[in-house]
Amino acid sequence: MSDLLTPEEMKANLDYHTPHSGWMNTPVNIRKGMYCYASNPKSVETLGLPNARKWNPMEEDWELPENWQQILHEGFKERLERFRSIKVFMDICVRCGACSDKCHFFIGTGDPKNMPVLRAELLRSVYRNDFTRFGKIFGKLAGARPMTANVLKEWWYYLFQCTECRRCSLFCPYGIDTAEITIFGRELLNLLGLNIDWIATPVANCYRTGNHLGIQPHAYKDMLDFFVDDIEDITGLRLEPNFNKKGADILFITPSGDVFADPGTYTCMGYMMLFHYLKEKYGLDVTWSTYASEGGNFGFFTAHEVMKRLNAKMYAEAKRLGVKWILGGECGHMWRVIHQYMDTMNGPADFLEEPVSPITGTKFENAKSTKMVHITEFTADLIKHNKLELDPSRNDHLKVTFHDSCNPSRGMGMFEEPRYVIKNVCNHFYDMPRNTIKEQTFCCGSGSGLNAGEDMELRMMGGLPRANAVRHVHEKHGVNILANVCAVDRAALPALMEYWVPEVDVTGTTELVANALLMPGEKKRTTDLRSEPLPGMEEEADE
Amino acid sequence: MNDKKWIVLGLVVFFAIVLFPVWYNRGKAAPAPEVWLSDTAKAAETCVKPLEDIRRNHMHLLDQWRDTVSREGKRVFVAWNDKEYYPGLTTTCLGCHEDKAKFCDRCHNYASVSPYCWDCHINPKEMNYGKK
């Protein structure tokens, strides 16, 4: 990270001029800091995916199978029949340019190939050449070009500079979704073993050990036990979380990132405290699972089949444990998968009950079939029915803004639930400008498996629009904390904030809830979950 | 999701709209109207402009006449064959082509043209009719 440009240098580098040479004649330049390392062959092997071998994107030879062009062509053809979305999106773009300045990577890099339309054209040009008569006859003139090693490298470079955030699809008059194109493109690249390691290894871990980080069952329990100790220090209460408990009411699944790294850990503590509260007050029995210990699904960034293979554990574990329904933690792409894919892939979940909150009696009609409820929906319902005793003044040292994560926004539409929760547990809430939140939200710049260390320049550039909006409310309202409902955000935004708006911290929404939650039998709290003094408690906290 | 039937239905509706003229006319239509010439017109032999020209451009001539007569006060029109005419729709045009319905309207109706000449001008025939 030492050779990362300073923010000033990066700002000075911003350039939106289009090159003199047309995009087909501008060869790809794979640049350090902008790409992620190649997949580790062991991880590729674990999944049984093709062409596991050591390779390096910076080298000329990517060690492709001999018939790689044929593999791609066949793969393309097969998927055109499987996905109408792809076929239609390949055909109907009119290149109106509405999407061109909507992508955070274009705004941050100025690279025209990061305009969503051009990212898609990288694939469309090959599609025209291989599958359309006009392309075959008129070639370049019709925007067609054959697949070559350089084109392949271009695909790889730019398909891993898209976070599948779908902001472009919001503005497209035909709803062309670059996320769909990137998902499809990466699926093709995986046929040749061209994944990045930040995706391939978590996927392999998740497959074998149940979570991206490869935390084994005993270690997973250990980590939660650490939190039990921390929570005892703060509240004086000794929690007893359930693990793999058969016959529990609800199975809780959240991204493993939250048990592993700050500030996600505080969110995880928040979940535990909330569940403890509900157990004590209302007898709700929630269990964690070490087998289905991953909410996230980097398989989604690999191939549809891999996504399904990883996701299968959720229903399998719910069935084995005999719970009534599943509750999901705060995570972005996890919720895209649950909301739009899970039921179709691994359902029907007829062994579960239609989710009802045993505390409020609320039927979660919107989750009737998939039988999985978002923690924020669940908490908002509890608060609405006055089932949580809260003291929002405990969060008075925080001036909060909320970052809508891409997937819960444009793949779900969860806007008011988190805001309702935050406004009930915090006294100071300020939204960012309208064109940067809710359905128009900007990505953290690190989604879809790009939150590695080696592509930090890309991440900082891609995160610029988000950071700019945060800076705006920071300067205007003194906002000092950025709330979200996404584990990738909690992993990625701290680095982004430190780089662009160092005065702003990052938090999960449930952490704020737990801060404000008045737990039965707790001691007088002097610190928040981060062991920092609560407002007015500075002296007592020092003792 | 079997949506093929909806797509087929959509196509059928679309082509029904696109091919509306084909089924609307059911393969036959009144032939284009012949130009009707009164005895006076036949006797006059020539018009104020050559035939091809007057057919295509008569509206421009009338437009021109309106300006020259009512705004510039020029009351003589020298035609292509050096004949002089009084530039007026009612007197000159309808003087020869006596029957507006047969001469003007048939083509205008056919081409769905509704000129606003008659917002001001009165068909002399209708005037006579009123007197009777």
Added chain:
Amino acid sequence: MNVHYIFPFLVVCVMFLISYFLSEAATGFKYLFGVVIPYLAILTFVAGVTYRMMNWAKSAVPFRIPTTAGQQKSLPWIKPNQFDNPSSKFGVLVRMLLEILVFRSLFRNTKFRMSEDAQSSYEMEKWLWLGALVFHWAFLVTLVRHLRFFTEPVPQALMLLESLDGFMQVMLPGLMLSGVALLAAATYLFLRRIFLPQVKYISLSSDYFPLFLIIGIAASGILMRYVPDLKIDVTAAKELSMGLVTLRPTIPEGVDGIFFVHVFMVSALLAYFPFSKLMHLGGIFLSPTRNTTTNTREARHVNPWNYPVKVHTYDEYEDDFREKMIEAGLPVEKE
């Protein structure tokens, strides 16, 4: 100079010259441009559009992947945005109508600007939306107006449309706003492709070609209606078009030059349509991010090719870690 627009421009120029001079040269060519080519064009259009739509229909829709552009339907006290995030079929219908009739998504368009100190802003930008909307609606009105050449007797509703379109009552023949609007909007869409650097960078020949064609069609139509020396005998034009739709083709006296240019370019556009991006007309209806309901957790969607996959089962997992689990006090299936 840019081959992407020079080439289609030349093609359209050549089309103009060929159709203009050949149709003047001999009656046989009039028959070619006035009868043979229009028939071939409409056949190509119908067959091509059918083929393309059915080809799209053939592909599966494995998942419902709507772009949710508003609040979801979740808790009863949170008001859902039922058209931007439609959980019901009715909502989808309205969403699709809004997209197709008033270009809802394009209406959201913003213009991004980066200030000197790298602070970004996103301003409302309605020109593209307005230009596109005017273009498409003017095109539609112009098309519908042309039905007067293809129907006998002309339906009343059509005359009403004409009188609305010509409500300004200027010029003779009366000025039709739609034709002028079409030409202006098409020109605007062309100019933005030339002058906005990013849009220029992404534009292909296949973006310029239909624009030039449409500009050519609108211009030739306007010339033939309003310019005295280029005018045709309207009655004769209708005789020709009626001949086409009643399947009794004929080439009457009184149509020439510019008329055949007009008809030829329209034919070219029709024939080109199914093989080009113009198919967005049909594609928009099939776009899965817009035409699917968003109640994806409420109602299960079935993937026709959903196949079983290899998963790492709990039993395999427990086999891997049983000892450690027992030691940590985690419950296991097999002791």
